[in-house]
Amino acid sequence: MTPQRRRPEQMIRPPLLAAVLASSLAACSAPAPADDPWPDIDAPRPERLADGTCQAREVTPAVYEHVMGEVQVVQAEIAEDGTVLRPPVYRRAPVPRVVTPREELIFASPCPEEFTTEFVSTVQRALAARGVFRGSVTGRLDAPTTAAIRRWQTERGLPSGQLSLETARALGIVATPLDQVESL
Structure with a gap:
């Protein structure tokens, strides 16, 4: 019995097969929700306190x-x-x-539910207007955004990539209570 030979048009080519398999597997993965501004699951998020305010915690290891x-x-x-x-x-x-030594910074922060894609986009645009953020406005707390937040806050004495409430107020993104507004 002689082996049958296939014509080239009948053969499945390995690169084509690999591309088809890769695209079908990519379709199986769950897409990240569009409204979640934290692309990294392990990214630190603000925590809510009993009084309703929120705080962020930045730990620098020893x-x-x-x-x-x-x-x-x-x-x-x-x-x-x-x-x-x-x-x-x-x-x-x-x-x-x-x-x-190990250092732990604890500071007031906007609460997690305030971090919508619109809010983060506004933070990105505010930092871009001040020449600190050079990335694309994505509405996500990605590496370029946290680097820009860290750069802005470090210049003002807070070495953290997590947005502080004071920074959000200084950028004009979060309202400042009337009792904290300086009189003109």
Whole structure:
């Protein structure tokens, strides 16, 4: 029995097959909701307090370096009367040292339900008008947006990529209570 040969037009080509499979698999994935401004599920979000206000929390982990130090490998042997029977034994080894301690910033923030695509688009346009945001207005808290927020707030003493209530008020996006408005 001789093997049958297929004509080229009858053969399924691997690149074409791969493209068809990839497009069909892409259709199976669930699209991100259009009204969710947080594209990253793990992105920090403001939390609501008992009084109805919201706060954001920015945690900066500690930075360590290894320096040479002495590490105790054998404990001292001490008699009941307090005399040292055998002194402790040490050896030189790398030990961690804190370069920058852990820091936690807590500040007032607009509440999560205020972060609509329209609100985030307004933040993006306000930062673009001030020359800080150079990305596309997407209505999402993506990397360029949080970088622009961080840049703007760091210049004003708050090193965070999460929008503070003070920044939102300064940008004219959130109303300022009358008792906090400076008189002219």
